[in-house]
Amino acid sequence: MELICPAGTPAALRAAVGAGADAVYCGFRDETNARNFPGLNFSHEELRSGIAHAHAHGVKVLVAINTFARAGALDLWRRAVDAAVGAGADALIVADVGVLDYAARRHPDQRLHVSVQAAAANPDAIDFYVKAFGVRRVVLPRVLSVAEIAAIVREVGCETEVFVFGGLCVMEEGRCSLSSYATGQSPNMNGVCSPASHVHYREQDGELISRLGAFTVNKFSAGEPAGYPTLCKGRFQTAHATGYLFEDPVSLDATAMLPALRKAGVTALKIEGRQRGRAYIERVVRNFRTRLAELDDGVPAPLDDLVALTEGQSTTAGAYRKSWR
Amino acid sequence: MQLTLGPVLYNWQPGQWRDFYFRIAEEAPVDVVAIGEVVCSKRSPFFAGHMPAVIERLAACGKQVVLGSLILVSLQRERRQMAELAANTDFMVEANDLSCLGALADRPHAIGPFVNVYNEAAAAYFAGRGARRICLPPELPLDSIRTIATALCDVTTEVFAFGRLPLAISARCYHARLHKLSKDNCRFICEQDPDGLPVATLDGEPFLAMNGVQTMSHACANLLGEAGALAAAGVRALRLSPQQCDMVAVARIFRDVIDGSRTYEDGMRQLSRVYPDVPFANGFVHGEPGAAFIADKAGASLRARRPQAGGAMR
Numbered sequence: 001m002e003l004i005c006p007a008g009t010p011a012a013l014r015a016a017v018g019a020g021a022d023a024v025y026c027g028f029r030d031e032t033n034a035r036n037f038p039g040l041n042f043s044h045e046e047l048r049s050g051i052a053h054a055h056a057h058g059v060k061v062l063v064a065i066n067t068f069a070r071a072g073a074l075d076l077w078r079r080a081v082d083a084a085v086g087a088g089a090d091a092l093i094v095a096d097v098g099v100l101d102y103a104a105r106r107h108p109d110q111r112l113h114v115s116v117q118a119a120a121a122n123p124d125a126i127d128f129y130v131k132a133f134g135v136r137r138v139v140l141p142r143v144l145s146v147a148e149i150a151a152i153v154r155e156v157g158c159e160t161e162v163f164v165f166g167g168l169c170v171m172e173e174g175r176c177s178l179s180s181y182a183t184g185q186s187p188n189m190n191g192v193c194s195p196a197s198h199v200h201y202r203e204q205d206g207e208l209i210s211r212l213g214a215f216t217v218n219k220f221s222a223g224e225p226a227g228y229p230t231l232c233k234g235r236f237q238t239a240h241a242t243g244y245l246f247e248d249p250v251s252l253d254a255t256a257m258l259p260a261l262r263k264a265g266v267t268a269l270k271i272e273g274r275q276r277g278r279a280y281i282e283r284v285v286r287n288f289r290t291r292l293a294e295l296d297d298g299v300p301a302p303l304d305d306l307v308a309l310t311e312g313q314s315t316t317a318g319a320y321r322k323s324w325r
Numbered sequence: 326m327q328l329t330l331g332p333v334l335y336n337w338q339p340g341q342w343r344d345f346y347f348r349i350a351e352e353a354p355v356d357v358v359a360i361g362e363v364v365c366s367k368r369s370p371f372f373a374g375h376m377p378a379v380i381e382r383l384a385a386c387g388k389q390v391v392l393g394s395l396i397l398v399s400l401q402r403e404r405r406q407m408a409e410l411a412a413n414t415d416f417m418v419e420a421n422d423l424s425c426l427g428a429l430a431d432r433p434h435a436i437g438p439f440v441n442v443y444n445e446a447a448a449a450y451f452a453g454r455g456a457r458r459i460c461l462p463p464e465l466p467l468d469s470i471r472t473i474a475t476a477l478c479d480v481t482t483e484v485f486a487f488g489r490l491p492l493a494i495s496a497r498c499y500h501a502r503l504h505k506l507s508k509d510n511c512r513f514i515c516e517q518d519p520d521g522l523p524v525a526t527l528d529g530e531p532f533l534a535m536n537g538v539q540t541m542s543h544a545c546a547n548l549l550g551e552a553g554a555l556a557a558a559g560v561r562a563l564r565l566s567p568q569q570c571d572m573v574a575v576a577r578i579f580r581d582v583i584d585g586s587r588t589y590e591d592g593m594r595q596l597s598r599v600y601p602d603v604p605f606a607n608g609f610v611h612g613e614p615g616a617a618f619i620a621d622k623a624g625a626s627l628r629a630r631r632p633q634a635g636g637a638m639r
Contacts, residue, residue, distance in 0.1 A: 072444075
């Protein structure tokens with residue numbers, strides 16, 4: 001299985017390449033990619049030199065152009081497609097049907113991957129993208145169990161890629177407007193979720209209150225570690241219970257599922273985290289490289305405990321285990 | 326301007342569901358009725374028996390019936406259901422994800438608000454494959470709506486104009502999780518909340534509403550005040566999404582205000598009476614947080630025009 005690693009900066013790209021990535025994915029420094037955070041991402045020139053560096057080490061570069069193009073501003077997304085192709089990207093990761101249509105027509109030889117943001121969750125939807133745009137791979141949404149993934153792999157006419165580590169969307173990706181309901185900014189339109197620009201912390205009566213836009217997302221008592229107020233991982237109340245009603249502040253770690261994912265026939269494993277620093281990337285990539293070698297050789301290797309690196313310092317196998325639902 | 330009644334998104338009792346549609350058929354001034362379970366496939370068997378009679382009544386009363394597909398299709402059983410739905414040639418199918426688009430290719434169909442049509446290129450792509458109606462995602466601002474509607478004059482562009490906003494879909498059932506049940510053995514607990522289960526912040530401020538695997542807004546979308554601006558932007562239908570309130574009255578208020586036979590101010594007063602205790606929201610269309618209600622913008626285009634008998638925006 002290929003190991004697909006995040007790079008939010010040229011330094012992270014080099015770290016991922018050095019740590020054993022088979023491919024690195026990154027995006028341009030604008031709203032065309034779903035990690036449109038300040039200080040992140042690549043200029044066109046940085047992408048060109050990043051691709052040259054990766055290719056010199058036998059590593060592929062996948063360029064994420066995976067937000068939904070703003071009406072009336074399609075040129076920005078089309079230019080991103082042209083620039084990525086011109087820079088020698090090994091594949092483009094695209095979510096928007098309008099952008100896919102452009103890329104497939106304008107660059108018929110360019111390898112296209114369906115972004116997780118496209119929410120292609122079953123063979124019929126995937127088949128649509130294969131037939132319509134000739135896509136070669138689909139990144140599966142984090143809503144599927146391993147058994148469902150295996151069934152999809154058997155049936156579809158393209159490769160599959162799944163997330164194995166990092167941030168975990170609880171809602172189906174590309175179909176969530178929680179962030180824009182509170183802040184006006186969404187993953188689909190702006191490439192951000194629960195953006196830092198709308199986060200406020202304040203102390204009141206010995207509690208630390210985290211707010212997103214006009215809404216309280218969590219409260220922490222003294223000494224309790226305070227997480228980032230991602231909406232779906234906040235604490236809320238109902239008449240029945242109060243707490244993490246949608247998801248605990250956990251990250252995805254599917255290390256334990258690697259043998260099953262390989263058996264399912266998955267082509268590639270993806271690590272989330274283009275917003276993460278190079279030290280994180282290096283350690284996580286190296287760990288998964290070791291796990292994959294262990295899987296190939298059948299020889300157990302020493303475990304690097306990655307839990308301390310994760311959001312909320314706790315992990316879940318998410319939807320890969322059916323009981324998560 | 327047409328009015329479309331969106332599908333019931335909640336788990337209503339089958340008898341209530343049937344009677345709701347019978348009354349809509351007879352009394353509501355809506356042009357199109359989208360029908361069918363789009364949120365959770367486990368719910369559909371309960372009212373499947375009523376479906377033929379409801380469709381027949383709606384059609385007999387002159388409503389265009391549109392059959393909605395599931396938002397999230399992952400089980401084999403769901404795929405078979407969607408294939409059967411797409412094979413129906415008597416009524417237009419409204420695709421709420423791309424799963425049944427292959428089967429609908431080149432046949433006239435509708436695209437629902439759960440398909441990501443954010444720009445004129447995506448809209449044109451779907452129109453080129455047979456989409457005749459496109460209900461845009463609720464989070465789109467007016468500029469985007471205008472660009473898409475203007476570019477696609479052959480397609481009926483529709484906007485989500487009333488009802489709790491569907492904000493997210495998940496594989497996980499939050500109703501079941503809240504009640505410490507597994508999704509497979511959920512006991513259909515979501516039927517206890519036919520208008521959504523209120524979710525408040527830790528300050529006690531109402532925020533969201535759970536609806537099984539779907540997360541809705543607490544606030545109720547209300548674009549009554551934007552109807553004129555939307556019509557001017559090329560929008561040809563407004564979607565009213567069923568809540569536990571008098572939806573016939575809601576449809577009449579929208580119809581009257583659009584036709585100019587009722588003032589915007591009176592329409593808003595009436596809507597607040599018909600669906601009390603839930604704040605209205607119009608933020609998305611103004612490019613603001615979706616929960617916001619921008620009062621000074623709402624109604625601007627309508628206040629400028631005095632009530633009149635004719636249907637200027639029709």
